[in-house]
Amino acid sequence: EAGVTQFPSHSVIEKGQTVTLRCDPISGHDNLYWYRRVMGKEIKFLLHFVKESKQDESGMPNNRFLAERTGGTYSTLKVQPAELEDSGVYFCASSQAVPGELFFGEGSRLTVL
Amino acid sequence: AQTVTQSQPEMSVQEAETVTLSCTYDTSESNYYLFWYKQPPSRQMILVIRQEAYKQQNATENRFSVNFQKAAKSFSLKISDSQLGDTAMYFCAFIQDSGTYKYIFGTGTRLKVLA
Numbered sequence: 001e002a003g004v005t006q007f008p009s010h011s012v013i014e015k016g017q018t019v020t021l022r023c024d025p026i027s028g029h030d031n032l033y034w035y036r037r038v039m040g041k042e043i044k045f046l047l048h049f050v051k052e053s054k055q056d057e058s059g060m061p062n063n064r065f066l067a068e069r070t071g072g073t074y075s076t077l078k079v080q081p082a083e084l085e086d087s088g089v090y091f092c093a094s095s096q097a098v099p100g101e102l103f104f105g106e107g108s109r110l111t112v113l
Numbered sequence: 114a115q116t117v118t119q120s121q122p123e124m125s126v127q128e129a130e131t132v133t134l135s136c137t138y139d140t141s142e143s144n145y146y147l148f149w150y151k152q153p154p155s156r157q158m159i160l161v162i163r164q165e166a167y168k169q170q171n172a173t174e175n176r177f178s179v180n181f182q183k184a185a186k187s188f189s190l191k192i193s194d195s196q197l198g199d200t201a202m203y204f205c206a207f208i209q210d211s212g213t214y215k216y217i218f219g220t221g222t223r224l225k226v227l228a
Contacts, residue, residue, distance in 0.1 A: 003157070031214070033216070040122075040220065041220055042117070042218050042219055042220045043204060044218075045216065045217065045218075048213070055213065055214070056215055058215075059215075098208070098214035099208040099214060101160045101163070102150075102216060104150075104152075104157045104158040105157060106157045107157070
């Protein structure tokens with residue numbers, strides 16, 4: 001069974017540009033989470049989808065961040081326009097039920113120059 | 114707001130020795146779950162062990178065990194007979210069993226097992 005996959009693994013963009021990160025959860029997992037880790041800091045919650053609905057988006061930093069989950073399958077996280085402080089590793093995780101085990105992707109490293 | 118604190122940014126241990134990673138958390142909830150995840154270098158994060166707060170017995174998974182002290186809000190991870198493959202970042206995580214199901218993570222402890 002395929003695990004959680006994220007694309008791209010690394011993205012380097014200029015300040016002001018747009019980046020879209022994609023996450024494919026494990027098939028059948030209704031719960032999908034986005035997290036971000038800045039070097040040396042905690043893994044910070046961004047938002048939680050249940051199927052295609054946003055259950056909790058309290059961690060989204062501002063309106064430059066837009067997350068979608070088409071048809072309750074894959075999810076995208078768009079940052080537009082990107083700022084320097086958006087740099088970090090963005091993790092996606094999925095779960096069949098909550099609270100339960102989260103299955104993580106390998107992360108997408110975003111570097112904003 | 115719930116918080117998770119890992120006070121040891123880095124640790125090292127000799128192969129075959131035992132090491133304990135600390136984690137404290139803050140919550141007013143009575144029902145919740147605690148987890149330890151590990152992220153090996155350049156690999157994805159995986160679950161090591163989980164503990165339900167309503168269970169008094171400490172969870173154990175092979176060489177991994179926890180010391181769960183609910184009153185003290187402490188959840189340490191003990192790794193026995195450390196192996197080179199245990200080298201990883203270890204994250205402690207918390208989730209309450211109601212309301213919004215948001216997992217709260219700590220800052221992580223980088224563990225290096227020395228040959």
